[in-house]
Amino acid sequence: MIVKIKYFNILREVVGIKDEFYTFSSIPTIQTVLEEACSKHNTSLRDKLFDPSGKVRLAILIFINSQLIHHNQLDRKLSDNDEVYLFPVIGGG
Numbered sequence: 001m002i003v004k005i006k007y008f009n010i011l012r013e014v015v016g017i018k019d020e021f022y023t024f025s026s027i028p029t030i031q032t033v034l035e036e037a038c039s040k041h042n043t044s045l046r047d048k049l050f051d052p053s054g055k056v057r058l059a060i061l062i063f064i065n066s067q068l069i070h071h072n073q074l075d076r077k078l079s080d081n082d083e084v085y086l087f088p089v090i091g092g093g
Contacts, residue, residue, distance in 0.1 A: 001026070003033050004083045011086050014044045030062065031074040033084055048088065061087040 006019040015037075022028075022036055034056065038046040051057050055071070062069045063085040069076065078084075 001028070001078075001080045003028065003078055004081070005033065005037055006083060006085045008085065008087045009090055010088050011045070011048055014048055015041050027077045027079075029075050029077055030064070030069060030084065033078065034074070049086070059089040061085075061089060063087070 001024045003022050003024065004019055005022065007015055007017070012018055020037075022033060024032070024036075028036070034049060038049060049056060049060055056062070056074065058071065062071075062074075064076075064078065065083055066085075
């Protein structure tokens with residue numbers, strides 16, 4: 001099973017690429033995919049995605065195939081060739 005992750009804004013800078021593919025032997029959840037990406041990349045990605053308690057930061061928007069996913073849906077199982085988009089919310093004034 002293959003899942004694509006696309007990174008945007010500061011997350012793209014942290015990982016140094018705009019997207020990548022992950023292969024799983026079983027059906028992963030969104031949480032599993034995020035953890036796998038953090039394992040592959042340095043701790044800076046983990047610090048940007050997760051708060052100190054291990055929850056996905058509210059400032060991270062997650063889309064699956066252009067559908068916004070709420071943070072209480074991280075246990076949702078993905079399908080083959082799903083695309084995960086990670087958008088950090090940028091604030092300013």
